[in-house]
Amino acid sequence: MPESAASRALRLGVAGPVGTGKSSLIATICRALADEIRIGVITNDIYTDEDARFLRSAGVLEPERIVAVETGACPHTAIRDDVTANLLAAEDLERAFAPLDMVVIESGGDNLTATFSPALVDAQIFVLDVAGGGDVARKGGPGIGRADLLVVNKTDLAPYVGVDVPQMVADATAARDDRPVLALSRTDAASVAALRAWVLTVLAAHRAGSHIPQDPGPMAPHFHADEDGTGFLHTHEDGAAPHAHATGDAEHSHADHVHP
Numbered sequence: 001m002p003e004s005a006a007s008r009a010l011r012l013g014v015a016g017p018v019g020t021g022k023s024s025l026i027a028t029i030c031r032a033l034a035d036e037i038r039i040g041v042i043t044n045d046i047y048t049d050e051d052a053r054f055l056r057s058a059g060v061l062e063p064e065r066i067v068a069v070e071t072g073a074c075p076h077t078a079i080r081d082d083v084t085a086n087l088l089a090a091e092d093l094e095r096a097f098a099p100l101d102m103v104v105i106e107s108g109g110d111n112l113t114a115t116f117s118p119a120l121v122d123a124q125i126f127v128l129d130v131a132g133g134g135d136v137a138r139k140g141g142p143g144i145g146r147a148d149l150l151v152v153n154k155t156d157l158a159p160y161v162g163v164d165v166p167q168m169v170a171d172a173t174a175a176r177d178d179r180p181v182l183a184l185s186r187t188d189a190a191s192v193a194a195l196r197a198w199v200l201t202v203l204a205a206h207r208a209g210s211h212i213p214q215d216p217g218p219m220a221p222h223f224h225a226d227e228d229g230t231g232f233l234h235t236h237e238d239g240a241a242p243h244a245h246a247t248g249d250a251e252h253s254h255a256d257h258v259h260p
């Protein structure tokens with residue numbers, strides 16, 4: 001008989017553009033909760049195990065509980081199109097350290113359109129940072145629009161990059177039809193407490209069987225530029241009507257395109 005989702009660890013995905021603070025956020029979650037709940041972590045990197053090494057060196061979890069999956073391809077492939085490697089890693093971790101309460105999976109940094117398949121995670125966090133610009137939240141996309149939690153990270157940097165955090169949070173909230181948005185800085189204890197509380201709420205709902213994994217929707221078609229200035233349109237045709245735009249513009253030119 002298939003195991004019911006509620007009887008295994010909560011699988012929590014963390015996605016978002018390169019460098020927005022995904023690994024740091026996972027370190028923060030571990031630091032805040034490792035004494036209370038049993039956590040395992042899976043990192044995805046294209047060619048290295050850099051993020052796993054960062055998290056091991058942060059000393060927030062036993063090193064053996066942090067495993068790296070080298071995806072060797074577009075990061076979104078391993079979290080959306082073929083999740084096998086990540087699923088096997090999650091099952092291995094859950095078996096090796098049974099019983100685990102939560103397995104956190106970090107996507108390799110990608111563009112604004114990357115989301116986890118609900119076949120891999122029960123809930124997902126999408127991470128933006130203020131340094132990416134205050135207008136990013138307004139641009140939408142499946143992760144910004146429909147991840148279980150949107151984090152606006154590194155708020156401590158806002159004064160230096162001229163971003164109005166309350167405005168960015170208000171724009172994000174509007175883009176998300178009032179789904180939760182959290183302004184976070186690892187240096188702001190109140191925001192870390194709010195993140196901790198959110199994770200515990202989702203975990204409790206998962207255990208109670210009342211948490212329903214959401215699919216934020218497939219990636220928008222996006223453009224992969226080649227070195228010679230040409231490229232190809234990459235579509236993920238698992239639901240939405242794919243469509244092409246005029247190409248020749250910047251790489252991932254459809255990253256900010258939302259499919260309602």
Ligand SMILES: Nc1nc2c(ncn2[C@@H]2O[C@H](COP(=O)(O)OP(=O)(O)OP(=O)(O)O)[C@@H](O)[C@H]2O)c(=O)[nH]1
Binds near residue numbers: 019021024051185186
């Ligand atoms: N000021 C500030 N810097 C932060 C914060 N969180 C993360 N950083 C820094 O942002 C940089 C990127 O953080 P990471 O956690 O490696 O980001 P990431 O999203 O995991 O990066 P990739 O996995 O490479 O996509 C590092 O230099 C972190 O120290 C924060 O709250 N405030």
Ligand SMILES: [Mg+2]
Binds near residue numbers: 106
């Ligand atoms: Mg990382």
